């Protein structure tokens with residue numbers, strides 16, 4: 001099977017989910033697979049999204065993120081595999097579970113000749129769990145939350161891409177949700193809009209909403225996510241709390257000084273490894289050593305430190321190390 | 332679709348779970364039939380400018396007929412029954428003339444374009460995935476879509492008849508009506524007969540709606556679906572014109588459309604052509620609706 005492709009799973013939570021365990025997962029899938037003709041778009045993935053997490057679903061274009069999200073929402077049937085949302089098996093529990101899930105799938109889609117507000121009203125009207133008496137208020141609140149009140153009466157066709165994206169986000173806010181599935185929600189937003197969406201996600205997460213945030217932007221994951229799953233040509237090649245992934249990346253300390261050899265000696269004493277010296281620099285892999293301790297030791301040894309930096313390889317380096325490939329489009 | 336789902340569909344119209352999930356309905360809160368989604372669907376159809384234009388065209392035909400007859404009275408064409416020549420005797424015939432003319436093309440085209448838009452239009456816009464994620468059960472979506480199309484069909488036909496009767500009465504007055512059997516029908520009976528004709532034609536066109544719904548469930552291209560439905564209809568017209576195929580004619584859904592003239596006899600015979608027409612339409616609706624469900628319930632929504 002595909003286990004070889006999933007060797008780097010590290011979350012203690014992932015493999016062999018017990019039922020007690022899956023209670024704590026907002027999304028749990030086992031061997032979820034979708035084949036389109038000969039192409040395997042999603043290949044046996046075991047997602048484990050803990051409740052309350054902001055899960056960065058990271059992968060380049062074409063890696064299978066949107067297809068996975070369609071599978072999760074039961075918009076398409078899996079070729080094989082099963083999954084549960086909020087502890088309930090899908091698709092059997094769809095009508096009970098999906099009202100508690102807000103979703104943005106592959107960009108916004110609305111009726112062009114209806115206003116933004118009317119589009120939201122239509123979605124709300126389709127929801128049997130929504131109370132008609134509060135519809136108006138909830139629609140206004142959702143529009144307000146994404147800053148669209150001023151443009152609520154405009155026809156959707158007159159919306160810019162950023163406004164459309166906001167409207168799609170507003171649609172996820174019509175009802176209180178336990179899980180948000182957001183497929184590249186900052187696509188097409190200006191920097192201001194991007195910041196707003198990220199702070200919206202952070203706010204919602206603080207209220208306890210679980211968020212699955214699909215993105216091809218590493219920076220987005222670094223800024224808002226607590227967990228990360230990395231997709232690569234249909235495989236989930238890594239899945240872990242972000243902190244844990246970071247801990248696995250090797251940070252280097254770099255000392256800029258007139259006396260690189262003395263500095264290198266101190267680094268060696270502090271158990272740094274792979275120590276190297278340059279014309280006015282000494283560097284080493286930090287490992288478990290606290291940077292504060294290194295600085296103190298340097299000062300103690302009388303090394304004239306001009307600058308001290310710790311350079312953690314970013315997620316992109318991590319991604320390359322996980323997949324052995326650059327972060328580019330996969331077929 | 333499982334047998335259980337089919338049964339549930341027949342019984343309540345808004346049952347079941349999505350796709351493969353027939354058996355596990357789970358503890359469901361006591362849900363009253365909620366008209367909001369249907370209302371929203373009707374608003375989508377009747378709030379759209381394109382459809383307003385279509386309805387205006389439909390309504391213009393009785394006006395054109397009435398004014399043309401008023402300006403240039405064709406006179407009674409000796410002997411044979413002719414709705415046009417009867418108009419000057421009774422304004423109600425404007426409605427009949429308009430329905431007779433429009434059932435040939437305008438009304439079917441209107442119904443074809445609305446019904447073929449039902450699923451394909453939402454799929455094309457991408458709104459289908461958001462509706463299904465709300466979630467709207469696919470069975471409910473199909474039921475609401477079909478109901479809305481049938482309502483549109485009735486409205487379109489009643490619009491033509493209503494405009495025809497009003498302009499006819501205004502220009503030519505009412506009075507009694509001569510039936511195809513040669514007897515005289517009172518004004519009230521005349522109006523009633525026209526309403527019966529509207530109901531009959533709406534049932535006949537609902538068969539076309541069901542075909543449209545099915546075709547719509549096959550594709551993501553509403554225009555293509557509309558063209559396909561119109562081609563199917565014209566094919567049915569053509570087959571109906573080929574004498575060696577007369578064994579086939581009773582099974583063609585267009586074959587019975589002109590059965591509405593039965594309502595102009597005195598007394599009306601609800602057996603024979605009228606019954607055949609209604610049964611034919613009911614069969615087409617049952618088959619095409621089931622086919623649409625079979626297709627739509629399992630379809631991957633990938634755009």
Ligand SMILES: Nc1ncnc2c1ncn2[C@@H]1O[C@H](COP(=O)(O)OP(=O)(O)O)[C@@H](O)[C@H]1O
Nearest residue numbers: 036041060061062063064065066067068331633
């Ligand atoms: N309906 C479809 N038919 C055929 N191939 C598809 C379909 N949808 C997606 N794919 C393929 O599946 C792969 C994953 O696509 P997608 O899930 O959209 O990736 P992402 O969202 O990560 O960019 C791509 O190679 C894409 O071409």
Ligand SMILES: [Mg+2]
Nearest residue numbers: 065066106183
């Ligand atoms: Mg995508």
